[in-house]
Amino acid sequence: xxxxPIETTFAEMKRYVRFSAEDEAALTxxxxxxxxxFPRIAAEFYERIxxxxxxxxxxxxxxxxxxxxxxxxxWMERLCRGPYDEGYYxxxxxxxxxxxxxxxxxRYMFTAMALIRREFDQLAGELPAANAGAVRxxxxxxxxxxxxxxxxxxxDDFVARIQRIERVENERLRRELARSEHxxxxxxxxxxxxxVGLDAxxxxxxxxxxxxxxxxxxxxxxxxRSFVALLLPEALREDEGxxxxxxxxxxxxxxxxxxVPLRARSGRExxxxxxxxxVAPTPDESVALYAIGQDVTEERALQERTRQSERLAxxxxxxxxxxxxxxxxxxxxxxxxxxxxxxLKRSAGSDDALETTRFIGTEIQRLSALVRDxxxxxxxxxxxxxxxxxxxxxxxxxxxxxxxxxxAKAEVSTDFPASxxxxxxxxxxxxQVLLNLLRNAIDAVExxxxxxxxxxxxxxxxxxxxxxxxxxxxLPSADAPIFDAFYSTKAQGTxxxxxxxxxVVSDHGGSVExxxxxxxxxxxxxxxIGSGVSxxx
Amino acid sequence: xxxxxNSKCSILVVEDDVPAGRTLAQLLRxxxxxxxxxxDGEAAIGRLAQGPxxxxxxxxxxLPRASGLEVVDAGRRLHPGLxxxxxxxxxxxxxxxxxxxxxxxxxxxxPLVYADLTRELEQMGCGPTESA
Numbered sequence: 001x002x003x004x005p006i007e008t009t010f011a012e013m014k015r016y017v018r019f020s021a022e023d024e025a026a027l028t029x030x031x032x033x034x035x036x037x038f039p040r041i042a043a044e045f046y047e048r049i050x051x052x053x054x055x056x057x058x059x060x061x062x063x064x065x066x067x068x069x070x071x072x073x074x075w076m077e078r079l080c081r082g083p084y085d086e087g088y089y090x091x092x093x094x095x096x097x098x099x100x101x102x103x104x105x106x107r108y109m110f111t112a113m114a115l116i117r118r119e120f121d122q123l124a125g126e127l128p129a130a131n132a133g134a135v136r137x138x139x140x141x142x143x144x145x146x147x148x149x150x151x152x153x154x155x156d157d158f159v160a161r162i163q164r165i166e167r168v169e170n171e172r173l174r175r176e177l178a179r180s181e182h183x184x185x186x187x188x189x190x191x192x193x194x195x196v197g198l199d200a201x202x203x204x205x206x207x208x209x210x211x212x213x214x215x216x217x218x219x220x221x222x223x224x225r226s227f228v229a230l231l232l233p234e235a236l237r238e239d240e241g242x243x244x245x246x247x248x249x250x251x252x253x254x255x256x257x258x259x260v261p262l263r264a265r266s267g268r269e270x271x272x273x274x275x276x277x278x279v280a281p282t283p284d285e286s287v288a289l290y291a292i293g294q295d296v297t298e299e300r301a302l303q304e305r306t307r308q309s310e311r312l313a314x315x316x317x318x319x320x321x322x323x324x325x326x327x328x329x330x331x332x333x334x335x336x337x338x339x340x341x342x343x344l345k346r347s348a349g350s351d352d353a354l355e356t357t358r359f360i361g362t363e364i365q366r367l368s369a370l371v372r373d374x375x376x377x378x379x380x381x382x383x384x385x386x387x388x389x390x391x392x393x394x395x396x397x398x399x400x401x402x403x404x405x406x407x408a409k410a411e412v413s414t415d416f417p418a419s420x421x422x423x424x425x426x427x428x429x430x431x432q433v434l435l436n437l438l439r440n441a442i443d444a445v446e447x448x449x450x451x452x453x454x455x456x457x458x459x460x461x462x463x464x465x466x467x468x469x470x471x472x473x474x475l476p477s478a479d480a481p482i483f484d485a486f487y488s489t490k491a492q493g494t495x496x497x498x499x500x501x502x503x504v505v506s507d508h509g510g511s512v513e514x515x516x517x518x519x520x521x522x523x524x525x526x527x528x529i530g531s532g533v534s535x536x537x
Numbered sequence: 538x539x540x541x542x543n544s545k546c547s548i549l550v551v552e553d554d555v556p557a558g559r560t561l562a563q564l565l566r567x568x569x570x571x572x573x574x575x576x577d578g579e580a581a582i583g584r585l586a587q588g589p590x591x592x593x594x595x596x597x598x599x600l601p602r603a604s605g606l607e608v609v610d611a612g613r614r615l616h617p618g619l620x621x622x623x624x625x626x627x628x629x630x631x632x633x634x635x636x637x638x639x640x641x642x643x644x645x646x647x648p649l650v651y652a653d654l655t656r657e658l659e660q661m662g663c664g665p666t667e668s669a
Contacts, residue, residue, distance in 0.1 A: 324599070327626035330648035332557035338651045339560050342567070368648050372628075 010089035013148050023138035030135045031080025034123045041119045042072040058102045096153030109150050193294050197287035202245045205287050214295050216265030231262045248289040254278045271297045316378035323371050330364050337361045373496035383426035383507050390421040397434035409450030410442040416457045421464045423529050429504045436497040437468040437523050444472030466525040475516040545571035546663040549591035551581040578603025582611040590616040593663050598625035620661045624649050
């Protein structure tokens, strides 16, 4: 509904009040009569203003008032003479804007204009009656035009002010929003909890820094992917995964606490305890399920270790008592088998019979080893630490296993640093660790018909590193619970060797890990140097 | 097997498990040792107090009437420097004694591997053939 662009505001106003050429002529004739009265009218105009405090307040002094009176005279002259063109409009609008600028309240324009209207009306009354009606009509129209122009200037000012206010307000809101957003972002990003948002279809829509850290996936890799497909271990997708999807789509009520392992990018699993919250998605926000999670892997592992220790302590007490009851009969049995073997040899008994007695002897010794290992494992004593040369311990261990190594066709070599590493350890226990690792490595290469075993020692800034490397076939699987008690891949194993290694190293506040491929298996033991604060109290 | 005639190395075996003690004695004798067997701690202490000292005391840790450690103490008191082999089901416990006086010279864990015993005896200078 646009007006034709040709018609200006002023033209439109004139059309509205039906301002015509007759009006212009009438005003010219009025001007001829009225002009001598203009200085008087201007003086009265300002006298009246002086009576009103708010109006008078805008003036700065008498000189200004005199200037204004002269302007008003010119204003009245032009009112009568025209021309009533765009220049007229601009001039009037400029005066109006001065009023706006000096802060003259709007109401005074109307009251002041009433004064001028009355004066002009009286002057018109002095004209010949034939003219007076047309002049009064013309004056009425032109004064309304004046008011309209002045109002228009105030309108512009209002719009400008409102726009300015809006601009300031918007800026304030924008800043507030930015600040609030920044706070929330910081809270979500800095928190040591995983914050993940899923949309109704189970796709990741929010993925904070901790989620990145725990899973190993960057945000841009995770956003838009299915949570279940990306992060849940395969075995859990059917069951837990489907339930999660139903929770996201609102089909099922959410469980408040949900503990589930996540498969990180590395393939490792991290146990995460989630708190879930469902919000019905809106057109503006796609996230339907907020999941706030905590990595409880270490916590769970610690709990598991504690539980295991408690179980073992109970078992250990029992085992110690039982050990005696087992070892005594074994002792008699072994001596008798030894005697039997000798008697068979002496009487030139059959090879089969000799072989059988040897087999019994081996089995008795194996049972004995199981009792010994189990006691070490189940009845751990706190490490009795003294400064010890790791180099000497390593050399001793290599000597002890030398016979086994020869039989297994294992070539055991050492790789030591130029200077010795001396740290506070329980030498007997660390020797046990070395022996267990070396024997495992020797067994591993024996299975392959012989091979190489390297015992390596290194000093690191905060720890001593001991590596036992072999070129045997490697571990059967990366997930094999090799450090668990009674896990064994060897027919003759007690399944306690690595469990003891793990326990002793943990008791020393150290760590043990393994890296294994066919042809290269490395066990790495890290023992802290220094006061050696133990993990286990 | 080597048959040895002269100046056999003498061993006092203190073992309350009769069949085990008998078999052990038999093995040792066949290997040329001179062996006496005592069945409890008190009897062993009595024997140590009376007759000539054995070259080696081979004693069980756990014995009726007097413990293996009491036998060792008595033996060492009567015969300072007496070599002792202690056989035990509790090597872990005995190992903790090592800073005490009267420690056995050698501790062997049950079940006793006979070859280990004879190796230890030889290292103590108590070989079946060499004693003079």
